[in-house]
Amino acid sequence: MTESDHKRSIRSFVRRTGRLTASQQRALDEIWPSVGVQYGDDPLDWETLFGRDAPRVVEIGFGNGDTLVAQAAERPEADFLGIEVHEPGVGHCLIKLREAEVSNLRLLSHDAVEVLDRQIPQSSVDRINLYFPDPWPKKRHHKRRIVQPAFLELCWRALRAGGALHIATDWANYAEHIDEVLEASPRFELEERREHAGDRPLERPQTKFERRGLKLGHRIVDWRYRAIE
Numbered sequence: 001m002t003e004s005d006h007k008r009s010i011r012s013f014v015r016r017t018g019r020l021t022a023s024q025q026r027a028l029d030e031i032w033p034s035v036g037v038q039y040g041d042d043p044l045d046w047e048t049l050f051g052r053d054a055p056r057v058v059e060i061g062f063g064n065g066d067t068l069v070a071q072a073a074e075r076p077e078a079d080f081l082g083i084e085v086h087e088p089g090v091g092h093c094l095i096k097l098r099e100a101e102v103s104n105l106r107l108l109s110h111d112a113v114e115v116l117d118r119q120i121p122q123s124s125v126d127r128i129n130l131y132f133p134d135p136w137p138k139k140r141h142h143k144r145r146i147v148q149p150a151f152l153e154l155c156w157r158a159l160r161a162g163g164a165l166h167i168a169t170d171w172a173n174y175a176e177h178i179d180e181v182l183e184a185s186p187r188f189e190l191e192e193r194r195e196h197a198g199d200r201p202l203e204r205p206q207t208k209f210e211r212r213g214l215k216l217g218h219r220i221v222d223w224r225y226r227a228i229e
């Protein structure tokens, strides 16, 4: 096993064997073929995928996808790619996507780190959204946190010069980690940092995990970083 294979085996998620509901399974059978993108080594051809050349937004770990569908519906002039490993979440998102009748959203069900590494062409994305990534609160699990220098390098490579990286968390300790890793990054500069009580999300709708955090009394931190040319 090479060093990089080993690093890749430290994932930011654990595959949960959550059961699919009958309607999620039906959505995967019926809707996935028209909006699902297969993971593979070939670089994504954005223009073929959406049939146009438009601003592109990638959301990493969209959970149940409600927020992703809302954003795609709000911005029909942009194209959205959601990446999520949790199959019931993908099924839920497919149902919402059909209800909302959005045509500017595609989904990919695979580890986003590998998708960024192998499938997203360089300098092809305008904005990356990472909302409430798994916090991995125990110290011995901190290495699983997705926000790491190597991940930032992949985001930077995918983004056009001047593109935006949006991050939000409700975990104070993860917020400190994000501040530190991004401050040390030569690839991004901070444009806005907003700490709030769930009432001032930064250019995004509220998410399911945000609501969960608020119920626990957590404060929210939102960041917008700019990819340095």
Ligand SMILES: C[S@@+](CC[C@H](N)C(=O)[O-])C[C@H]1O[C@@H](n2cnc3c(N)ncnc32)[C@H](O)[C@@H]1O
Binding pocket: 012, 013, 060, 061, 062, 063, 064, 083, 084, 085, 086, 089, 110, 111, 112, 113, 131, 132, 133, 134, 135, 146, 207, 208, 209, 210
């Ligand atoms: C805490 S949840 C947040 C979900 C949603 N963004 C929200 O705010 O409600 C984090 C999500 O990221 C997904 N995830 C974690 N690591 C991932 C990865 N490397 N690639 C794709 N999805 C990932 C998990 O499956 C989970 O659904």
